[in-house]
Amino acid sequence: MTTVYITERRDKHPVLAAVLSLFLPGLGQVLAGKVRRGVLLLLSVITLIGLIMWRINLLAHLEPTAVDKLIKAFSRSPGYIILIFGGLVFIWAWNVRDAWLLNMPDRRGSTILFVVVLMLFFTVGWQISEINLVKMARELSDAWPPLSKILWPWEAAITYDQELVTANAKILVNDDQNPPVPELPVEGVPYIKSTPTYGKMTVRDENNIDIAGDTIAIEGTGFRPNTITELWWKDSGGNQFRPRMNREYVSVVTDADGSFSFDLIIPFRMVPPSAAGQQIHQVEARQTFQVGGPLASDPLKLTIELMIETIFMGMMATFFGILISVPISFLAAKNLMSGSWISKAIYYFVRGIMNIIRSIEPMIWALIAVVWVGLGPFAGILALTIHTIAALGKLYSEAIENIDPGPIEAIQATGATRLQTILFAVVPQMIPPFVSFTIYRWDINVRMSTVIGMVGGGGIGFLLVQYIRLLDYKAAGIAVWFIAITVSILDYVSAEIRQRFV
Amino acid sequence: MSKTEKNSFFKGASMLEFKNLRKVYPDGTVALKRVSFTVEEGEFLIIIGLSGSGKSTLLRCINRLIEPTAGEILWDGSDIIKAQPKELREFRRKIGMIFQHFNLVKRSSVMTNVLSGRLGYVSPGSSLLYRFSDKDKKKALDALEMAGITDQAHKRADELSGGQQQRVGIARALMQDPKLILADEPVASLDPVLAHSILGYLEKLNKQLGITVICSLHYLDLVQRYATRVIGLKDGEIVYRGTAEDIRKMTDDEFKEIYGEEAIRTGAASITGGGEV
Numbered sequence: 001m002t003t004v005y006i007t008e009r010r011d012k013h014p015v016l017a018a019v020l021s022l023f024l025p026g027l028g029q030v031l032a033g034k035v036r037r038g039v040l041l042l043l044s045v046i047t048l049i050g051l052i053m054w055r056i057n058l059l060a061h062l063e064p065t066a067v068d069k070l071i072k073a074f075s076r077s078p079g080y081i082i083l084i085f086g087g088l089v090f091i092w093a094w095n096v097r098d099a100w101l102l103n104m105p106d107r108r109g110s111t112i113l114f115v116v117v118l119m120l121f122f123t124v125g126w127q128i129s130e131i132n133l134v135k136m137a138r139e140l141s142d143a144w145p146p147l148s149k150i151l152w153p154w155e156a157a158i159t160y161d162q163e164l165v166t167a168n169a170k171i172l173v174n175d176d177q178n179p180p181v182p183e184l185p186v187e188g189v190p191y192i193k194s195t196p197t198y199g200k201m202t203v204r205d206e207n208n209i210d211i212a213g214d215t216i217a218i219e220g221t222g223f224r225p226n227t228i229t230e231l232w233w234k235d236s237g238g239n240q241f242r243p244r245m246n247r248e249y250v251s252v253v254t255d256a257d258g259s260f261s262f263d264l265i266i267p268f269r270m271v272p273p274s275a276a277g278q279q280i281h282q283v284e285a286r287q288t289f290q291v292g293g294p295l296a297s298d299p300l301k302l303t304i305e306l307m308i309e310t311i312f313m314g315m316m317a318t319f320f321g322i323l324i325s326v327p328i329s330f331l332a333a334k335n336l337m338s339g340s341w342i343s344k345a346i347y348y349f350v351r352g353i354m355n356i357i358r359s360i361e362p363m364i365w366a367l368i369a370v371v372w373v374g375l376g377p378f379a380g381i382l383a384l385t386i387h388t389i390a391a392l393g394k395l396y397s398e399a400i401e402n403i404d405p406g407p408i409e410a411i412q413a414t415g416a417t418r419l420q421t422i423l424f425a426v427v428p429q430m431i432p433p434f435v436s437f438t439i440y441r442w443d444i445n446v447r448m449s450t451v452i453g454m455v456g457g458g459g460i461g462f463l464l465v466q467y468i469r470l471l472d473y474k475a476a477g478i479a480v481w482f483i484a485i486t487v488s489i490l491d492y493v494s495a496e497i498r499q500r501f502v
Numbered sequence: 503m504s505k506t507e508k509n510s511f512f513k514g515a516s517m518l519e520f521k522n523l524r525k526v527y528p529d530g531t532v533a534l535k536r537v538s539f540t541v542e543e544g545e546f547l548i549i550i551g552l553s554g555s556g557k558s559t560l561l562r563c564i565n566r567l568i569e570p571t572a573g574e575i576l577w578d579g580s581d582i583i584k585a586q587p588k589e590l591r592e593f594r595r596k597i598g599m600i601f602q603h604f605n606l607v608k609r610s611s612v613m614t615n616v617l618s619g620r621l622g623y624v625s626p627g628s629s630l631l632y633r634f635s636d637k638d639k640k641k642a643l644d645a646l647e648m649a650g651i652t653d654q655a656h657k658r659a660d661e662l663s664g665g666q667q668q669r670v671g672i673a674r675a676l677m678q679d680p681k682l683i684l685a686d687e688p689v690a691s692l693d694p695v696l697a698h699s700i701l702g703y704l705e706k707l708n709k710q711l712g713i714t715v716i717c718s719l720h721y722l723d724l725v726q727r728y729a730t731r732v733i734g735l736k737d738g739e740i741v742y743r744g745t746a747e748d749i750r751k752m753t754d755d756e757f758k759e760i761y762g763e764e765a766i767r768t769g770a771a772s773i774t775g776g777g778e779v
Binding site (some may be wrong): 416 | 592593594596603619620621623630684
């Protein structure tokens with residue numbers, strides 16, 4: 001606090017000051033000549049009381065009167081209420097003491113008062129921002145499954161080709177007239193046979209309890225030996241599903257000859273009234289197994305494709321940004337635009353527009369661009385370009401403002417034309433900052449385009465947010481890894497290039 | 503001073519004539535109040551005066567880096583101030599200029615800086631590609647040789663020391679084949695020993711090539727050593743006119759009348775680490 005007023009010998013009224021501060025915090029301090037201290041104190045107390053009232057109201061918004069609200073709030077979080085009211089009372093009391101001391105001859109108030117005010121603000125802020133360290137510690141284990149998948153997602157990066165071997169048999173359901181005749185086995189071809197080829201389906205009564213249908217014996221031959229074989233059911237409408245018995249999906253393992261047998265209860269299937277009449281269903285045995293070497297999985301391929309898209313989005317946005325911001329930067333350079341009032345007006349207009357555009361984040365521009373040109377990378381490019389124009393325009397124009405006027409007058413003095421002066425005195429001075437700012441911006445644009453997809457602007461962000469919403473953390477992890485690798489390479493390269501140019 | 507009737511072919515003929523030159527800046531500062539004087543061909547004219555006395559403004563009015571408010575500057579009878587852009591460039595081409603802070607393009611090579619002195623002669627089209635003819639390149643090497651810095655030709659200008667940079671500045675001015683060299687405090691950023699070397703070099707150009715020099719300076723001993731004539735400026739007015747003899751007889755007290763208490767000699771012999779005041 002300022003000590004200017006100490007030198008002023010004025011009459012001191014410690015008691016009056018203390019009483020004044022008791023009724024209105026800060027008033028006694030003003031009496032001592034410490035106007036700023038008094039005003040700051042008063043504003044702090046008013047703000048604190050306002051914030052506390054708001055939070056108490058939130059804690060007990062259903063209670064009708066202030067007293068009820070206070071009681072309810074106290075019952076909900078007593079520690080908090082005691083703390084803030086204790087703090088407030090302490091500040092109030094200390095403020096009275098401060099006013100008293102300040103009005104004593106040659107005494108200065110302490111800064112403890114403001115430390116307590118800051119602590120109280122911090123306490124209220126803690127509650128407003130809903131910080132919950134207990135929950136954070138208790139549920140730490142919840143973070144591990146997604147985190148571990150994101151940190152090491154590479155099992156999801158490879159895949160194998162799958163070969164599917166199937167054979168099926170027709171079953172007549174809920175009827176026993178003219179059951180289908182089993183097909184004859186062919187040597188070396190997977191084959192299944194059902195005995196009998198007809199039966200009643202499982203039905204479900206009004207209490208949702210299954211009444212088991214008939215059992216059919218399924219025999220299979222000619223399959224791959226010692227392999228898990230799934231049994232599937234297809235209804236007459238062509239819909240297929242895996243039937244369950246004892247809550248487990250039905251599957252068998254083939255023996256060394258590639259044969260198996262299994263007693264299957266015909267499963268429940270809701271049959272639409274329109275499909276009434278004789279119905280032929282099918283039972284199908286399926287074997288799947290990996291063939292060939294490891295292959296890049298779809299998430300890996302998509303990630304690489306979209307990473308390339310992302311890098312090019314950043315590049316295109318930077319390119320269009322440069323094209324437009326270079327001419328604009330001349331209009332926004334104070335040293336070039338200080339001639340007439342018209343040029344000054346243009347300067348302020350351009351600067352103003354650029355500041356507004358720059359203060360709106362690319363993510364928000366992307367939301368607008370998505371409405372404008374539809375989902376996809378072009379929307380992202382558009383959003384980044386708009387932001388780049390404003391950002392680069394400002395940096396470029398500052399580079400122009402900072403050029404040394406000396407070489408310009410020297411070249412002018414040789415009898416050079418205006419164009420020659422620009423080429424020989426202005427351009428060489430502008431190239432290093434232009435290159436530096438452009439590379440820097442490209443770096444920023446690629447980084448931004450990794451997240452701009454989250455609002456539909458194309459690029460890898462689009463993919464990342466989809467994987468996160470599908471809870472496919474391994475695939476998301478692949479995208480995160482690629483983003484991290486690309487951004488760090490780019491960071492390094494851009495720093496290198498800028499260092500060489502400046 | 504009156505117009506001389508002598509043939510301009512000979513030394514001593516009137517080359518430049520200033521009539522009531524006046525400069526008022528947009529903020530209202532009167533930099534020059536009706537300045538009139540004549541420059542003879544082959545002179546080494548030194549303008550002395552405090553900072554803000556109007557020296558730089560006066561020099562820059564000659565090649566119109568600063569537009570004068572009123573008055574005339576006659577070069578062999580034609581008025582520079584009335585010159586149209588094309589004529590102005592022809593005037594500028596004949597007037598080399600060197601600066602206190604050298605005003606080199608720091609990131610360009612020494613060679614490019616020197617070659618840019620030739621811009622008044624080359625067509626704007628060819629300079630679009632930063633191209634110069636072999637003749638111009640040869641000329642630039644000659645100019646660098648005269649300045650004694652041939653071996654620095656392919657360095658970047660900002661890698662050179664202050665004295666070397668000023669030599670590049672002079673070489674650039676020489677590329678213009680100038681009739682007149684304007685030197686705006688050419689040694690103010692250099693130490694006293696380098697100051698003598700640069701001014702000695704300007705004197706050589708003045709004596710051997712017959713190039714007229716108008717130079718603004720701060721230090722009395724340098725003025726006494728190099729000037730053939732001196733003009734003193736104070737608050738935009740000429741307060742002193744003297745010949746070489748006058749200035750050599752000038753005492754420090756008279757010098758201080760123009761300069762105030764800031765007057766100083768470099769004392770190149772006695773001061774070791776000296777520099778600008």
